[in-house]
Amino acid sequence: xxxxxxxxxxxxxxxxxxxxxxxxxxxxxxxxxxxxxxxxxxxxxxxxxxxxxxxxxxxxxxxxxxxxxxxx
Numbered sequence: 001x002x003x004x005x006x007x008x009x010x011x012x013x014x015x016x017x018x019x020x021x022x023x024x025x026x027x028x029x030x031x032x033x034x035x036x037x038x039x040x041x042x043x044x045x046x047x048x049x050x051x052x053x054x055x056x057x058x059x060x061x062x063x064x065x066x067x068x069x070x071x072x
Contacts, residue, residue, distance in 0.1 A: 014049035015039045 013034035016023040025032040025039075025046065033040045041049075 011043070011046050012050075013037060013039050014046060014053055017050075018053055 011025045011032060013021075013023045013025050013036065015037050016034060016039075021036065023034055023036045025034055031040060031042055032046055
């Protein structure tokens with residue numbers, strides 16, 4: 001049987017994720033917190049930090065040779 005209510009989204013801590021540590025955020029009272037680094041924030045703040053982290057790795061799937069370095 002299908003659930004009518006969607007589950008709480010699984011979000012990773014953006015501070016730990018930048019340090020290459022994979023920690024899931026705990027959810028309590030419309031706020032998220034990390035048990036490892038004590039980060040606290042709401043869902044919009046977490047998503048904003050994730051967007052910033054993704055912008056750092058925009059060229060990770062693209063092969064860049066020595067001639068293409070100048071175009072970056």
